[in-house]
Amino acid sequence: MQRLFEFTDFLEKEGIAPTFHKIETAGTEPEVIINGKKVLMFSSNNYLGLALHPKVIAKAKEALEKHGLGPGGSRFLCGNIDILDELDKETAELVGTEDAVTLPTGYMANVAVFKAIMDPIIGIFPYRKGEGVIFSDEFNHGSIVDGCRLSYAEKVIFRHNDLSDLEKKLKRSSLRRHKMIVTEGVFSPWGEFAPLPEILELAKKYNAVFMVDDAHGVGAVGKTGGGAVEHFGLRGQVDIVMGSFDKALGGMGGFLASGKKLAEHLRVAARPNILSSAVSGVLAGGLIEAIKICRSEEGIKLRSQLSANADYLRKNFNALGFKIVGNGEVPVTPVFIGEESKSIRLADRLLEYGIYSPSFRWPAVPKGESRIRITPMATHKKEHLDALLHAFGKVKEEFKL
Secondary structure (H helix, E strand, O other): OHHHHHHHHHHHHHOOOOOOOOEOOOOOOOEEEEOOEEEEEOOOOOOOOOOOOHHHHHHHHHHHHHHOOOOOOOOOOOOOOHHHHHHHHHHHHHHOOOEEEEEOOHHHHHHHHHHHHHOOOOOOOOOOOOOEEEEEEOOOOHHHHHHHHHOOOEEEEEOOOOHHHHHHHHHHOOOOOEEEEEEEOEEHHHOEEOOHHHHHHHHHHOOEEEEEEOOOOOOOOOOOOOOHHHHOOOOOOOOEEEEEOOOOOOOOOEEEEEOHHHHHHHHHHOHHHHHOOOOOHHHHHHHHHHHHHHHOHHHHHHHHHHHHHHHHHHHHHHHHOOOEOOOOOOOOEEEEEEOHHHHHHHHHHHHHOOEEOOEEOOOOOOOOOEEEEEOOOOOOOHHHHHHHHHHHHHHHHHHOO
């Protein structure tokens, strides 16, 4: 039993154990209450501020009255309420695919997809164990890592956004019957896009299924909020677009969007879809409205404000002498700190100055590369941004950064 606690003992010894602060108000708003004190929220992924949008709340209440709190079970057996078909349709239209399968969490979507596509018997490509290979970016999200591990396919890791390394490894596996490439669309800890057009060309060249995890892109980037795939003009060209509803769309859940035939396969082959309860009706009602707002003129204005807020922060962080991770193309703004213990102490000090943005550190990023990942929202006002910058100016002097 003692071995079970080695990890938490190690975190405590190193002084890097996480602190779970209790937020006493809606945690998605620019201003929140923590321990009875008003602080500014800069770690919420509610990019467009839709979590408490009046129209979204109204539709969620309407769905709650009709469908109640839960869906009644899995869609496969008893929970395929009509509003879920509408959510599938709206999701597919948002990211430019023929169909989509929605699930209660983004984690579940990534855990579901690789086994359903790459494994024998239930896979879309039935084959003997060991004939398939998944190529995954080294910095892909942990849910992708977990999903890949559930598959019998061989896992090949390529260097982050390194096209030459990816092609070299694809060449080595050119005789393998079934190949799949997976990358994130927006790498939030690194504040950058993946080179999707170039990866798509490699996928075509080596006859590989191409999947993009666009959790941080959907809603936040692209003209109509279609994400990184839309940003690069690739709507309808990527085999699978994975996304989440709990970031720019302000809700909770995940999805796998694809062509019609592949989506039909996923509905019956993805184990989380048939063995877990469906998205609730109340959540689906709010999400459908959030997607409609995202694609509307209001959504365009919100993304414009989000981009302006991110640009303002990057410009002023640079003026203060901080190192910003990434090339500034995506809203998330990671401020590089380095040592884990210093990053934690700095985040604690920021909280004392009224800024909530915890340390983003190992194992989420490599050791020694911790950062404070600032996630601006469209609903942040200039005075919020200036307060954040003022606090960072203070800690820069105190920590001699």
